[in-house]
Structure formats: C-alpha cells, structure tokens
Amino acid sequence: MKTNDNKHNKHEETSPPKESINIMEWLRQNLFSSYMNTALTIATTILLYLILKEVFYWVFITADWSVVAVNFKILMAGQYPDKELWRVWLAVCFLSLTLGVSWGTWRGVAAHIAIAFIVIYAVTALMPFVSVESKIWLFVNISLILISSVLARKLKFIKKLALPCWILVFPVTIFLLAGFGILPTVPTSLWSGFLLTILLAVVAIVVSFPISVLLAIGRNSNLPLIRYFCIFYIEFIRGIPLITVLFITQLMLPIFLGGKIEIDSVVRAMIGLTMFNAAYLAENIRGGLQSIPRGQYEAASALGLSATITMIFIIMPQALRVVIPAMVGQSISIFKDTSLVVIVGLIDLLGMGRVIISNPEFLGKNMEVFTFIALVFLIFCNMMAYASRKLEEAMGLGKRY
C-alpha cells in the first residue's frame, strides 16, 4: 500500500502494479488475517469436516440409490404410456434442436445453456440404470444440439429460424404430448412425474406473461374502473398463499362453472398457477414501466404515435428489458412452487416421490428419494439463475455507476 501511494504522487497516469500473490500470501490474506479470522477459519474447517464426513458417508455408503434407479422412469415421465413415450422424446428433441440453433446464432448465454443440457444428457446416459432405448434418444439429443449449432453457425438462413423455433417449442410440445386426436390422445390425467412439473411451470410462465403485461398496463391506466380492478386482482392474489389459489381452482372453479364445462384437475392446477404467477409478474413489469422516463412518452406523442403504438413499440420493449432478471427470478420461483400441486392431489415429481416412498418395497428410503428430487430442482433452478445472471451482465443491467 505504502509504495503504491508514493508512486501515485509521482506518476498519476501509471496503472497500479500487478499484484502477484502466491498461495501462502493468499491464505494469509483471506483466511488468517487476524486472530479472530484464524479462529473463525479453524472453527469453520472443523464444522465443515464434520458435516462433509457425515454427508460423504451417507451418499457413498449408507444410502441405497437403487430406489432412484428402479423408479427413474416413473419419476421422470410418470404414467405416460410406454408406447407413446417417443412423443415425449420427440418434444425433447425439438427443444434440443432449438437450443442448438440458438447456440449457433447467439453464442453467449445460449451456448452455456446448450452445453449444460449436453452435460445433463450425457450424465443421464452414463447412468447404468437408464434403458438402452433412452440412451439412444439421449445420444440423438446430444448430436442434435451439436449438429444444429454447427449448421446455424455456417448457414445464414438457419439463424433466422432461432426465434420461430422458440415460439414453436411450446405449442409443438403440447401437441405432441396431448395428441388432440391426430396422434392418439393421452389424457392429462396421465401426465405426471417430472414431465408434469415442467409442463405446469412452462404453462404458468408462458400463459401468464401476456396476462401480466395487460395487468401491469391496466394498473397504470388512467381509466379508474380498469385500474381498480387490476389493483384488486394483483393485491388479492399477492395477499394469499399459493395453496389457497390452488384450492380455489380445484374446489371452487367446478362450482362456479356449474358442471356444464368439465375441466380436469391438471388443467385446473395450470389455471391456478397461471393466475398466481400473473399477479407477481405484473408487479415486476410495473416496476419496469415505472423506470421509463416520461420523456419517452412525450417524445412518442410528439411524433404523433397513438397511445397503443407507443405502449407496444416504445415503452414495453424498454420496460421488459429492464425487468428480465426479475422475471427470471419469478420464473424460478413458480417452477419451485409447482411442487405445491402435490397438496391438491396431482402427481408431479414430488408427488411421484411420495408415491414411491409409500410403497412398502422402498420403506425407509425417504431421504434418497427426496434428495434426488431436490437435486433435480437444484440443477434446473441453478441453470435458470445462471442464465439470468449472464443476461444481466450481457445487457449491462444492475450495474452501479
């Protein structure tokens, strides 16, 4: 520090000298800088050792992972008929293809996500308990990502397909899974396991997005009736636990619709999650709207743009850009919250876990099953959080100047 200051006086323009720190120096600075710090380091190390010892002992010796191995298929795809499983795989393939194309087109975050997917596929494929058929599908998926990314990099016209592909992922997946009579129809009551978890989350996120945009605009509207309705809806939903929203859609919706319109329980849960997510997302978007300076509105109206046009082409794009990190955060949150459908009797990943541990054959394997489930959530949430952080960096958001 002292030498630094001296130099600073003489040559103001020179950059600070490069700090070269060897390991001992680093240890001293970061772990043993004072008596307090040394004590803290030692205490933490002992604690860490005790915890890690227990954890390693459990993971590698006590735990019996066969319960996950045996039930891997039903944990993932649930009761989706074996004969139709190719449709699930095809949907996954389409997702992989899209990921590959985005990798080739946008690089950056898309590349990291695509690589993460490749790793997940590869690790799954290496598991001894995964069936040969699944291994082939996983291999196909890996190659799809790689090939499409290379193609997208080389061929210009494929780059244009990245966005349309993303828009198509959702409808194509729903079509493949449900069939709608064109393919043999698979009723939603058979959608379960991780498949259901993903579907619930995706539907809640995708469908609630336009609703939340409308709610956010409505809340800022100068038409009192619309504004108060939006405020009431948002504050009402935000004031009650998600589980009560799910109960309302599960128990009260059929009463409200009076038996004339039958909606099955998976779709009802989707409605509940969507209603819930829309309120929270609307608040995020409202935050974005508030960050847009008034000059933008005034400039637009000076150019003679109508209010609608201003909103769609001037305000919304800027507002949404600001709140992307917050929206990803909310998406992570709703993805985790889909597990609440267990309480209203649906069998998602967590529900399947409960079904498995209630089987006497797997008595006492609770910890293994739940740890596996937690791990699945952990991987996917971390991936979303990572993407959000990178996006934030790429867009230069969240920086303090």
Place this chain on the structure above:
Amino acid sequence: MIRNTTTPFWRSKRIISILIQVVFASIVAAMFAYFIKNTIDGMEEIGIKLGFGFLTQPAGFMIGEKIIDYSPADSYARAILVGLTNTLKVAIVGIILTTIVGVVVGVARLSSNWLVNKLAGLYVDIIRNTPLLVQIFIWYFAVFLNFPKIQESISWGGIVYFSNRGAAIPWIETTEALWTWCIFLFVGIIASIYLWRIKTKKQIETGKEQKPTLWAMGAMLFSAAIALIVTQKPPFYLSIPVIDGSMFVGGYRVTPEFAAILIALVVYTSTYIAEIVRGGILAIHKGQTEAAKALGFKDFDILRLIIFPQAIRIIIPPITSQYLNLIKNSSLAVAIGYPDLFNVGNTILNQTGRAIEVITIILLIYLSFSLITSIIMNIFNRYYKLVER
C-alpha cells in the same frame, strides 16, 4: 376555412374512455353473474344453503396440537381459532429465528474470511434453489420421523432429545418469585441506563475513560443480587427433559410436525433475509466505512453505529414482505399434518362440504395478515424515513 372544432363523439377521448370502462365492467359483471348463478344452482341441487351458521355446530374432530383449550365438542369457529393460533405460533417463533439466522448468514456472506464467505454463499444457493415443500418433506419424512423411538432417542448431552415422536428441549419454568424479580430488575434497568448516560456524558466532557458499560452492568448485577437476597429464590429454573418410560417429562416437547415446518420455514426464509441484509449493507457507500475507519472506530462499532442504522432503512421493506411470505408459506403445514389455519380449514371443508364459506374465511384471515403487515411497514417507514433538512 372554418374548422369544425367539435370532435365527433366516437372520437372524443372522454366518451371513448367511458365506453371502454362500461364494456369492461359489463364483461366482468357478466362473468361474475354467471359464476354466482351456477353456484346458486349447484347449491340448490344438493340442498345446501350458503351461510356461516354451521360455524356454531360442534366440530367433532381432534386437533393434536393447541395453545388454547379445545375439545371435539367445541364449535367449528373455535377449531378455526385453534388453527389460527397455531399458525401464529409457528409464524412468530419462525420470524424471530429466521431473522437471527438470516442476519448471521448475510453478514457471513460479506465476511473477509474466504471460507466463511463461500460457505454462506453455498448455503444460500442450495436452499434457495430447492422448493420449500421438498425441504419440508425432507425434514419431516426423512429426518424427524426417522429418529429412533423415545426409549432410544438421540440425546445431546442429556439436555436435548430427538425421537420419532418429537423433540424435547429444556424450558424455563417460572417460580412464584418471578414478579418480585421483575420489579427489582426493572429498577435495575432504569438505574443502569441512567448510570450509562451520566458516565458517557462525563467521558465525552472530560475525555477520560469512565467505563460506562461496566457501570451499567454493575448496576444490573447489584439489583439482581438484592432480588436474590430478598426472595431467596431464582425467578425461574430450567426444566430439563428426562425420559420416563415412553414419554418425556419436563422441558418443552416439540411435535415432529411443528419442528419440521418450523425448521423448514426458518432455513428457507433465512436465505432470502440473508440476501436482503447483504444487499442492504452493500448499498451503503464504501466511503462511510472508510470515513469511520479514519475517525478510529472499531470494526464492530462501524457496523453497529454507521452501517447498520443506514442499512436498516433499505432492509426493512423487503424483509417485511419476507415475513409475510413466511406466514403465507406456513400454510404448507397442511402437507405434513401440522394443524395450522389452512389445515384445520381443510378438515372442516372436507367434513361439511362448505367449500365457499371455509375458503372465504381462510382468504379473509390471510388477507388481513397482509393488510396488518403493510400497515406496520408503513408506520415503520415513516419512523425510519430520512429526516431531510
């Protein structure tokens, strides 16, 4: 050329906005009318009349855990009250514990000690990225129900016991001398505050070390000593649980349900509080710390006197919404059978089939929690607002 300045009514802003609102209102009204009509038709079909009269009927079911007296002969309303108190119990204990854990982890996240820093970060990442319900299930099904039977329960130094029927922890049992003690201690507190102020003032005036904290502590000890001499008895004693046959005697017994929901809520919410605390402290400009250091403040005093009072203003609003989240999340107790408000409501709903009434009551209670919290938050905000010149 004369311009017609009156706009036709279909292009007048005022008329259009009224028109839009009328259309909007009629669509919403039509939807609600449809729902209400269907509901009434449905009720008539099964012959139930809407109303809250059923609340006075005897509930007829047991509630395993309760703070206030309750028996199956009591009314449904009483059962809901029991559920509400149980929710408040887990919420209040949870909020206190989660604040402590959260602040500790949040400060640890900012520690200059690399190991502590990374460890706190790992804790936050893992807990935040797994669903709360999964964590509740892990605590309940995989931890608390997996403990051995009471006879073979795990003991920590013979003070705390864990068994599959719950845990037992030491608890304070008050003696009749408590009130006398309270009076003496109250006097002691006032005296010590007074002494502390005088000594601090003197220290500032004379610049000589006066040890105000030592004086204050001395006053407290002195009053405690007098109280002991007068009453010849401690104000309370620790009741330590012991195993007697197949149950715990003494101490405080915690059911596995309560323990699981409490620990899960505390751990989960603490990660959010940790991030808020961390953000709040980071938001205080570095110059504040440097200025305090230049003035010769000690590290802990910088945190206590400079950083924290400023950070608290940033921290309080988001932290209140986390408290509210904790209260709302306590409704997940229904999944493991802790009799909270939502769980009791669910039982009543299944027993009586009165979905609309029961859900309405639950909703109103949760909404009033939100309302009360936001009122408290506003008062607090006003109190802690920056006083500008």
